[in-house]
Amino acid sequence: MKKNKLTLKDVALQLGVSTATISNAFNRPDQLSAAKREEILSACKRIGYSGPNKAAQILRKGHSSIVALVLADNIEYMVSDPVASMFIKGVSSVLQDAGKHLLLYAGNAESVSEIVDFVDGFICYGAPENPVLGQELNQQDKPVVTVDFDLGDWPSVNIDNEAAAYQIAKHAIRAGDDVAILGLKLIDSPTTCRVYDSPLLDTATAISHRRLDGYKRAMKEKGCKINNELIWHIPESRGNYSRQAAKEVLSISPRPHTILCMSDIIALELLQCALSMEVDVPQTLRITGFDGIDEAKRTRPQLTTVSQSSTDKGKCAAELFLSFSKESVVLPFTIFEGETG
Amino acid sequence: MKKNKLTLKDVALQLGVSTATISNAFNRPDQLSAAKREEILSACKRIGYSGPNKAAQILRKGHSSIVALVLADNIEYMVSDPVASMFIKGVSSVLQDAGKHLLLYAGNAESVSEIVDFVDGFICYGAPENPVLGQELNQQDKPVVTVDFDLGDWPSVNIDNEAAAYQIAKHAIRAGDDVAILGLKLIDSPTTCRVYDSPLLDTATAISHRRLDGYKRAMKEKGCKINNELIWHIPESRGNYSRQAAKEVLSISPRPHTILCMSDIIALELLQCALSMEVDVPQTLRITGFDGIDEAKRTRPQLTTVSQSSTDKGKCAAELFLSFSKESVVLPFTIFEGETG
DNA sequence: CTGTTAGCGCTTTCAG
């Protein structure tokens, strides 16, 4: 089944027309008669020529229909996160309809120069772990759309994280509660730990800090003390990191009345832990999540959480990308009143 | 921030050396002295040349470091499925380490000719919904690895679905039980329905039929009647399809004693449904899943299911791809003895 | 070890 790939030139020779005519038949129907075009196209199909070589087209035309989706972290982690998955789902549905191809690119990679020459642009989901990527993206001129963070003058898609955190906290906290916070990527540490006096990260994780701000505003209004010993840093939602934090916070005496979690995965681990310790949720312990993943609604008791549509976020980002709009977008969220807080 | 991209030729001119030397400095260190190479590389960095244009390299060299992951369905659906997500995770971790890029490609797309010219090969996860893709893949000569199905002479990665289904069924069924089966993609219908006498699909979904075979073998050995009225077809695990089937099967009188589900998502929907109807699991109803997703182990009661590592499957497929091996692989599975059957 | 040169396969003016 070796078949030496036909080139446009071969085909032109075989059909006795010029290469330009073949090229036009495929790319610019207005440049020849419909009849001739049909004739050429069907002849091509017959002899097994499926159109101009794409690699050559990319070089010649300067675009490829490939869009890079730059993830915050390594692809591996991102793909297994339900929130990121839903985002990718939204992006891909829009791109697919537009005939674009989706290339996944890791935010901890060396340099976008590996791909910048053959993609048509970038959608960045979260600030790339490697800050070099952000700089490079700012210094090239293929379009970029950022999500959940801002980068130079490129348009972005966000929700109002401060307001969302404020509202969910306001909903769950009872006046004077002891409140603990299980935060995501608050400081620069690869391990689960309490924040204490560590300097807070900023650029890379603006979103966590907006949420923290919201929580604190609500806590103040409810007359709760803010105590850095009750704020945890969790490097990743998945795996043991959340479980460790859950165990630590539940073993404190006196136990906090309300625990605000910066992701549903964290909250679900905590909930599982609390239930297995026979803690009464929500009577003696209230728990809130963030994101509104399917599992949070499928599990019993249902999690009280901030519901944001990651799928819509993905669609929005892709549409923004395709439209070349320069306008950033702020997407809505809702509070899902579950049974945990 | 307009910056007219430098070309290799510009750089050669500026540094007063030939283009070949620049090219060699980047691609073939053995072709020049280490000193000269260093000199050139650092000069390039200084003037802002980040290496040869990749689009041109793809055309010239005939390869791109891009690997296409062809999904069974549209990307949208696949990415939101935990099993597929774990598979993608495994693939991407291996490819990333090998410096390859990952392009997601939908199995319901028109033709692989859209991408065949600029990718280095294909990993196919499940038989593509559009059978044309399979034919095309068989007629081109870039490497292909298939997963969960076979295609021509290309190497594949599988588990023994028949044996797995047999074992889980054997584990859950009590002699003489009425057994129902909630199957995935058994017939050609976009809706949830019972199979009755509809002709079974084959090629596209060989895997479902291997599972069905395994279930039936166990049922025979346990002395259970096989009744097509108790076999459901579900077009997709996600969404309402599973819930509908769950409701239908639970409302039958007399209710089946054991229900075998071809995915964990289906089983979890069923379990949720049964619990809310206060059916006693596993005393009066036994339920089995298939896949062993995280949620099945996190939920209470824990689901009894076939545990296969989709991540390993992905890694294995990627390694097979990279090694150009022609040997197919059969991966192991285990029975996870949960609390539902 | 370095420079020259012929393409990789295509698109797109520009004459005809």
Added chain:
DNA sequence: CTGAAAGCGCTAACAG
């Protein structure tokens, strides 16, 4: 509407 020709930016022979 068609054909000839000039590259897109690079790599790999091949001479030097």
